[in-house]
Amino acid sequence: MEEILKVDNLTKSFKQSKKLFKPEKNGGVKVAVNNLSFSAYKGEIFGLLGPNGAGKTTTLRMLATLIKPDSGNATINGKSIVSDKEAVRRSIGFLTSELKLDETFTPEYLFNFFADLYGVETNVRNARKTQLFSKFGINEFAGQKLGNLSTGMKQKVSLVVSIAHDPEFIIFDEPTNGLDVLTGKVVTDFLQELRAEGKTIILSTHIFSLVEKLCDRVGILIDGKLAAIDSLKNLTQEKNLEDTFFGLYESVTGEKV
């Protein structure tokens, strides 16, 4: 198996703001991601499963080079997220509700704009736009301001724009958050198609069913640390995923769920 993503002792802490400052706890520093190491392989969907505040988003933001790790490193396609940011940015697509598109533009303009920034050639860009727009039913709305479109349509446009440059590695934070079941299905179906094309995908979620439906391998993230990492099959052999998770959670945090 070809290793596409290699995460090596990634660590990130945040200074807590004064309001959240709890003096007794680590002097106001929150370790969001704590010495995280794992790998993802070509053509798989890797799921980061964890409760709120586990550090999923922080991990993905570091992989997408949006924030710098305090220590540790990760490579995507052999390129370091610390020392070769530009190459990493070129080869990934990052989708999260935190990244917004300017609503005064049309889907058509936004697709062209971002494809251009990634250096996609015009004819390749146009062919890809035609294909993706018709696949997601955007054609009809391609010339309308994004702000006038429905939430589901906006989400589809965001998805399409984030992969305008046909990235090999796709990072997806909470893919179905805030989507209705119909749009959610469009998105999950598409992720499976991308996998079939040989793309590698890492996604984060706290939804067990999504992991069970999509992921080949799963890392269970609790309090910034991986409590378990294995194939979905192995993780669900003895108990179902939910029970496995709660068992791990209790042993890691010492809290009864």
Place this chain on the structure above:
Amino acid sequence: MKNVLTIIKKEFVRFFTDRRMVLMIFLPGILIYAIYSLMGNFMSEMGQPDIDKDYVPTAYIIGLPEGLSVEGVFKIKSYENSEAAKTDIYDSKLDIMVVFPADFKENYAGETKPEVKVYYNSASAQSAFGYSVAIALLNELNAFKINSDVSEKFDLVNSESLAADILSMIIPMLMFSLLASSCMAVAPESIAGEKERGTMATLLITPVKRAEIVLGKIISLSCFAMLSGFSSFIGVILSLPKLSGGVFNLSSMSYGVGDYFMLFGLIISIVLAMISVFSVLSTLAKNVKEASMFITPLMIVIIVLGMCTTFIKSSSVAIHLIPFLGSGLAMSGILSAAASPVGVALAIISNLVFTAALTVLMAFMFKNENIMLKK
């Protein structure tokens, strides 16, 4: 470089599809024109007491050629020397002094026209009237060059006169406040606004170099503010004749092409400097509201600096290097027709260096996640 262009193009599309923003460009020019024209009318009523229809201006004439008579046209006064006469013109005790050249006879009807000097004081209505009478007479003879020596000052206007003060104080102040408000209208919206709306992060995950983003922003924002500056500039040009026609004698206060060039260059450099400071502050702010909060005090300082120009009698030309204060001094210098080109050049250079330094600073700020992703 291609990415910078892509970003500039996007900024332009966004700007020009927003009617509010387009209005921001043209409003300052229209306002300046309206305000200055009103002020000009007002001041001409206030400042220019009507002179008697049959007022006879006083004149001191040196070397009046034989055969020329000014009987009835001027009331002749005599002086020990020309300096004493100049002092009286300055103090509005004498209206004009006319100096014919000593070698007038030899040159008369020769190849080169002899030069006649006419000294006057444009702040005095009587003197301005006397000046126009003298010019009319001399022009009729069509045998002289009049006040052709550009290095000499013929308008002995009292620089402390109210009118000159108003002009050199109000214009930089008004110009500064209009330019600053144009910059204020575009910078926070485009930088802090993008952070607030979450579109900046989308741009930051692309492989575009941060310096390219910054450059694209500064260039396009400066263009928008410059368009607005240009509209203010047109407003000033159109209204200056009204202003100067009111308080000053139009012919005495006319500006040369060089003055307009200096003014134009100065305005562009001021806009660049303002956009870059405001952009830095907008980058620091987490939303448009905070950016406005950061910028407002600075804007007041800038406007006050633009106003200070009358109180600062600069001893050294290096004072033009101080951001904004120097630009204000240079502008009031140009407007009172007493600009030192070196001072104007220093002010422009200082603005450009200032802009370059802040652009570099901003590129570093764009690499800092704590600044760019601040919530």
